[in-house]
Each structure stands twice: as C-alpha cells, then as structure tokens.
Amino acid sequence: MTYHPNGHAKGLAPAVRRGATRLACSVAALVAGAAERSAHLVYHIFVVVLSAAIALSLPAIARSMAQDVLYYWSRIENDRGFLLSIEIAVAVLLLLLFEAIGRRWRDRRCAQVARRAGMLYATRSGARLAGRRSRRLKERQGLGRDLMLIGSTGFRTFVEPDGDLHGVLHGCREAKIMLLDPESEGARARAKAILHPDVTEERFREQISKSIEFLRRLKEAQKAVTLKLYQDPPFLKLAILGDYIWMRYYPSALDVEKMPEYLFQHVQHPESLYTPLYQYFLTRWNDPDIPEYDFERDALLYRDQTGNEVRLEPFDRSTIMPVDIPMLVHGTPSGSAMNHPCFNSAGNGWAKEEQWDSSSFSV
16 A cells, blocks of 8 residues: 555644634633633622722711711701701602602502513504514514404505514414404494594405405415404404414594504413403304305305304305305205306306396395
C-alpha cells in the first residue's frame, strides 16, 4: 500500500477544525459563565456597600432633621392658622388614602369574581391597541384548531381583509359558522332595529351573500367549512377557539361593533362562564330546526338529532319545493322524487317557480 502524506493531512484537517470549534465554544461558554458570575458578585457587593453607607449615615441624617424640625416648630407652634391648614391637609390626605384603599379592595374583589368566571378582559369599542392584541390572540389560537362562530352577517368579521377572523379561517382546521338567514324575519327585524341610514334589508342580504360566497371559495379549496343559517334575531356573537371564547352582545338598536368584547378562558371552576357559553353554541348548532347550507346544491339541508338528512329546501325563495316530493335520505332523492316533473337533475335539483303552474306548489 502506498502512503500519501498529503492525503493523510487532508483527512486530519476537518477533525482539527471540529476540535478547534468545540474548544472555542467551550472557552466562550466559560468566559460567559465567569462574566455572569462576576456581574452577580459585583451586584451583591454594591448592595452591601450601599446598605452599610445608609445605615452609617442615619444618625447624622436624624440629627440634622431633628434640628430642622425643632427650628421650624419653634416658629409655627403658636401660628393657629398654619396648624389649622395642616389639620385640613392631613384630613384630606387621609380621606384620599382611605378611598384609594377601598377602591383597591373593591377592584380586587371584582377581579376575583372575574377570575372565577374565567373572564380575562373586556375591550372597549374603538380601543385600537386592545383590538390589535385581541386579533393577534385569535390568530395564534386559531392556527390548526377548530373555529366555532355565531354572528349575523359575518361580512366584517371574516370577509373583509382586516376582519378579526379573516386570517383565522385560512389557518384553522375546521370551521363551524352560524349566520342569519337573509330571507328570515330575524334578519329583517335586525336591519330595521339598527338606527343607521346605511343599514337596510338589501344591505343585510348583500353582506350575507358575500359571506356565503367567501365560505364557498374556502370549501372549494378543500377547507372543512360547515355553515348553518338561523332565522331568529341575533342574541350573542360568539367566537370559540380552543380554550378561549370571545363574546359580544347584540343590542336592540346599536351596531354590535360598538359593544365591548369579552374574552373568557376555560378554567376549572364551577363559576366559569366558558362552559355555559360553549353549551349555548352546541345547543344552537345541534338544533334540528336550524338548517345547514349545502354549498354544492345551493339549498338548505335539515338533519335530525342523529345527523341524518331528512329534508332539503331551496335556498333561493323563488324556488318552491313541491308538496308531494318525499323527504331526502342522506342527500339522495327517492325514485318518486326524481320522477317528479319539478325535479331537475342539473344544478341544485329544483326547478324555478315561474316554470310551473303555481297551483301545484305550497308556500
């Protein structure tokens, strides 16, 4: 075997470099540790020296203050006006002190009640800093988790790019959303209740339609999205992400965005409000009277308590379901339904009202 000294040197070079790197890292760690220990030692020495200096200077300070107090007291001890002003000032200070202590005690009790209820904070309307903090928390909590939402139109919440849940819907694992039925009495009552010239029934329907179209695009992008449309006036706006619930209350004549937003966290306490709010959402979501919106057929799908499909109604109110069409089971019409003259195999399966005699339909 032929010996190559240059090849042997080349083989040793990487090992030498790795050894030098490890040695440099060890030296740097030792130096950093020594510097940290030295900083702690210097800090303790400084504290000891400062406390000793203060202790040694206390007698001189006390004598100086005593001389000054005696001097000024000899000049004001017979001044009744000055003594009266001192008494009034001390009384005012005591009143302020006791009031501050009482307010502190009441605030602490309120904080304890809020902590037991699981409430972390409440953001006021127009508080931009708190709003940005709340939005960042929603984005962090929504990454890879399920989103459960109850709202009215959803347009400002997740359709607009600056909405609180716009980015959350793209990053969440699954979304369960409940919005107002645009043709329901609840939507019309809500639109009439808000005393604002820009809020009309047409505007409500337009915003809900845009929200449905936005969710449809997410559905086409293979995002797990389920939408349900309720008909009664909105009561609470809820956004549930993991262990956090954001809640707002729908007032009768004000925009919900003008109301404070409360944040609740799941805590192991019987007084926590997280559990009843979560249960409220589940009760509404599992209500068989609230239909699911079918994105493929553009229809309202009703399910029973076990989740089976029992009825399909057209979402477009100009499309009327015939009376004698049987119920749909698992989304597939029976043979008699498919043979009905009003059933259209294309599109959502239901013919338009103007194409048939109105006497054969029931409204």
